[in-house]
Amino acid sequence: MPEVWGLATIAAKFALYVGVLSAAGTVFVAQIFKLTPYRASALFFASLGLVASLLVFSLGGAILTGDAGGMIDPEMLGLLWSTPVGTALIYRVVGLGLLITGVFMGHVGLFISVLGGSIAICSFSYVGHIADHNSALLSFVLAIHLIAIAFWIGILTPLKRLASNAETRPKAAEIGHQFGIIASITVPLLILAGGYMGYVLLGSLSALIGTGYGQALILKVILVVVLLALAAANKLRFIPALKAGDREAAASLIRSISLEWSAILGILAITAILTSTLTLP
Amino acid sequence: MKVLFLAGVIGISATTAMAHSPLKATTPADGAKVEQTPEELSFDFKGKIRLTRVTVTVADDTDIDLDLSGHKKFATDYALPIEDMGSGVYEVEWRGLGTDGHAQKGTFNFTVE
Numbered sequence: 001m002p003e004v005w006g007l008a009t010i011a012a013k014f015a016l017y018v019g020v021l022s023a024a025g026t027v028f029v030a031q032i033f034k035l036t037p038y039r040a041s042a043l044f045f046a047s048l049g050l051v052a053s054l055l056v057f058s059l060g061g062a063i064l065t066g067d068a069g070g071m072i073d074p075e076m077l078g079l080l081w082s083t084p085v086g087t088a089l090i091y092r093v094v095g096l097g098l099l100i101t102g103v104f105m106g107h108v109g110l111f112i113s114v115l116g117g118s119i120a121i122c123s124f125s126y127v128g129h130i131a132d133h134n135s136a137l138l139s140f141v142l143a144i145h146l147i148a149i150a151f152w153i154g155i156l157t158p159l160k161r162l163a164s165n166a167e168t169r170p171k172a173a174e175i176g177h178q179f180g181i182i183a184s185i186t187v188p189l190l191i192l193a194g195g196y197m198g199y200v201l202l203g204s205l206s207a208l209i210g211t212g213y214g215q216a217l218i219l220k221v222i223l224v225v226v227l228l229a230l231a232a233a234n235k236l237r238f239i240p241a242l243k244a245g246d247r248e249a250a251a252s253l254i255r256s257i258s259l260e261w262s263a264i265l266g267i268l269a270i271t272a273i274l275t276s277t278l279t280l281p
Numbered sequence: 282m283k284v285l286f287l288a289g290v291i292g293i294s295a296t297t298a299m300a301h302s303p304l305k306a307t308t309p310a311d312g313a314k315v316e317q318t319p320e321e322l323s324f325d326f327k328g329k330i331r332l333t334r335v336t337v338t339v340a341d342d343t344d345i346d347l348d349l350s351g352h353k354k355f356a357t358d359y360a361l362p363i364e365d366m367g368s369g370v371y372e373v374e375w376r377g378l379g380t381d382g383h384a385q386k387g388t389f390n391f392t393v394e
Contacts, residue, residue, distance in 0.1 A: 060384060064333040064377070066376055079378055080382065083380060127382055131381070132381060
């Protein structure tokens with residue numbers, strides 16, 4: 001069982017993943033589909049990501065000393081700062097800072113927010129099991145994987161909001177249809193990237209089945225399959241029905257989106273465990 | 282789905298393996314029995330690490346932090362002076378940071394007869 005600082009790090013990383021990916025996804029989707037309002041949501045998730053970034057960094061100090069004092073120990077924090085952990089923090093603070101700055105600017109602000117979200121996502125290429133491989137290709141694949149996930153997360157809340165109101169349901173159907181077209185490219189990329197990274201990290205079927213890391217990955221894949229099934233139901237049933245004016249379809253779509261959120265939160269929670277406590281075989 | 286998720290997380294937690302030890306060897310070795318307390322503890326790591334805390338506990342009630350003030354750089358070998366804490370099982374817990382930013386920790390023990 002991980003010690004308290006390990007458990008706190010899992011919780012903070014979970015908040016970090018939710019914050020960064022949701023903030024980036026919100027501005028990506030706002031840019032692509034010209035959706036408003038997006039500012040409150042982007043601001044909330046970027047702030048969450050920023051606080052979680054600092055907390056993850058600070059908890060690193062506590063893990064090094066084994067007590068709360070490590071969280072503010074200048075020597076420990078300075079030591080972390082000198083490693084890729086410090087580089088990742090810079091990317092997150094700069095990226096999320098730009099994203100938040102963009103939210104308060106005019107029309108050009110959305111572009112700045114998109115740039116900031118992309119920078120924050122790139123931070124994940126500097127630390128963790130993928131970064132340990134020192135491979136530019138793997139880092140690129142991870143970035144593609146995360147951008148595709150952020151894009152998926154970003155559509156959920158606006159689509160749910162549009163489907164909840166009778167007046168905006170036609171727009172929900174249109175946005176859902178357009179998202180489905182783009183997702184037919186991004187989702188296969190997401191799966192291919194995830195599969196490739198899983199293969200590189202584990203390397204064998206026995207490692208997948210026989211280790212804690214592999215078992216966590218299997219659980220993650222099960223939730224991804226659930227997510228894909230929900231997305232397929234949206235694309236093939238609920239969105240076409242909504243387009244045809246079926247009122248029941250809106251309720252089904254809203255329910256499906258809520259389930260998608262649950263699956264995504266489960267996937268991010270498992271990822272936080274994978275990157276915090278489980279070691280590669 | 283919640284039940285499945287919880288069951289999975291509990292199952293994974295139960296099978297969480299300890300990290301592959303980044304240590305090549307220690308002196309005294311893990312599980313060794315010695316006649317008197319050694320003057321120093323030696324750590325030989327596989328890769329460079331910066332030790333951040335080393336605690337020695339004897340008989341579950343006396344623990345001391347070893348002095349790391351002379352070790353401010355990443356290194357593979359450490360030799361840390363240790364005081365005589367009498368006979369018993371010496372539990373050593375160490376923590377450190379790898380150059381890649383990964384926090385590492387481990388334990389080993391030896392017995393002073």
